[in-house]
Amino acid sequence: MLRVNGLVRQFGDVLAVDDVGFEVPAGKMVGFVGANGAGKTTTMRMIMGVLAPTAGEVSWHDQPVNRAIRTRFGYMPEERGLYPKQPVLDQLTYLGQLHGMSSEAARSRAGDLLERFGLGERTKAKVESLSLGNQQRAQIIAAVLGDPLALILDEPFSGLDPAAVDQMSELLREHTATGVPVLFSSHQLDLVDRLCDSIVVLHKGRVVARGDGEELRAGAPLRYRLTVDQDAGWVRDARGISVLDLDGPTALVEPDDEESAQHLLRAALERGDVREFARVVPTLSEIYREVAA
Numbered sequence: 001m002l003r004v005n006g007l008v009r010q011f012g013d014v015l016a017v018d019d020v021g022f023e024v025p026a027g028k029m030v031g032f033v034g035a036n037g038a039g040k041t042t043t044m045r046m047i048m049g050v051l052a053p054t055a056g057e058v059s060w061h062d063q064p065v066n067r068a069i070r071t072r073f074g075y076m077p078e079e080r081g082l083y084p085k086q087p088v089l090d091q092l093t094y095l096g097q098l099h100g101m102s103s104e105a106a107r108s109r110a111g112d113l114l115e116r117f118g119l120g121e122r123t124k125a126k127v128e129s130l131s132l133g134n135q136q137r138a139q140i141i142a143a144v145l146g147d148p149l150a151l152i153l154d155e156p157f158s159g160l161d162p163a164a165v166d167q168m169s170e171l172l173r174e175h176t177a178t179g180v181p182v183l184f185s186s187h188q189l190d191l192v193d194r195l196c197d198s199i200v201v202l203h204k205g206r207v208v209a210r211g212d213g214e215e216l217r218a219g220a221p222l223r224y225r226l227t228v229d230q231d232a233g234w235v236r237d238a239r240g241i242s243v244l245d246l247d248g249p250t251a252l253v254e255p256d257d258e259e260s261a262q263h264l265l266r267a268a269l270e271r272g273d274v275r276e277f278a279r280v281v282p283t284l285s286e287i288y289r290e291v292a293a
């Protein structure tokens with residue numbers, strides 16, 4: 001398990017990361033979300049040792065992480081790492097060697113992955129001649145070469161088309177299936193919701209929420225959408241009900257409790273037909289907006 005504990009990073013007057021702590025358990029995929037400037041990249045750089053923390057620590061299996069362990073982490077940095085002018089397979093082979101693979105093993109594994117992701121014909125192409133999405137695929141391949149102990153990926157899915165997102169998430173899942181912890185940052189909240197076992201929300205350098213989607217939703221307010229067969233204006237006077245939105249026969253309401261919700265449903269049925277009465281579960285984007293507000 002990878003753990004960060006009390007991480008702080010100050011840049012002059014800017015407190016970019018302020019007492020950040022969370023865990024990435026073995027075999028789990030954790031999404032790291034937060035607005036631009038929230039401190040995600042700075043945290044990931046400290047995990048990788050690219051940047052020294054002002055305070056706090058990063059541990060691997062409850063021991064402070066050291067350089068030997070870090071070289072076995074797969075990392076996709078924000079600034080990306082591939083040289084534009086070098087052929088993609090040569091470069092991946094070199095990076096695999098840096099992770100301790102033999103030249104043959106690295107070339108063969110990188111070649112297989114390039115083939116798998118539709119780049120089998122482009123192995124001799126310079127990185128700069130690949131489309132942005134294909135460069136991104138190559139970057140992800142670079143991060144997973146060499147059987148990484150953990151994966152730390154800064155926005156690995158940005159700029160990928162939906163098919164590539166599926167391919168890359170499958171690749172990451174193959175790693176979590178063997179116990180590798182994966183931390184990735186993203187602004188694509190629907191994707192994070194779909195892929196991750198749990199989520200860490202960073203806001204202005206601090207962790208403001210964390211947990212799996214269900215845990216985060218558990219703290220969300222109780223909301224229902226009611227659609228009746230005529231104007232729903234009467235719900236404004238219903239007991240224990242706050243109306244958030246009213247549009248003809250449809251009302252979005254926040255009952256004080258479940259009993260008020262059921263009371264509202266009975267009142268609606270007494271007036272006529274009910275077309276819909278449904279609990280409104282917030283999306284991760286909505287939860288994120290609320291915790292970051």
Ligand SMILES: Nc1ncnc2c1ncn2[C@@H]1O[C@H](COP(=O)(O)OP(=O)(O)OP(=O)(O)O)[C@@H](O)[C@H]1O
Pocket residue numbers: 011014016034035036037038039040041042043
């Ligand atoms: N080398 C640096 N020198 C000074 N300030 C920095 C440096 N790196 C980051 N910062 C500041 O730290 C804060 C956090 O930035 P960081 O890049 O970690 O955020 P982020 O969550 O990754 O944002 P984004 O989603 O835009 O990538 C920002 O205010 C940023 O300007």
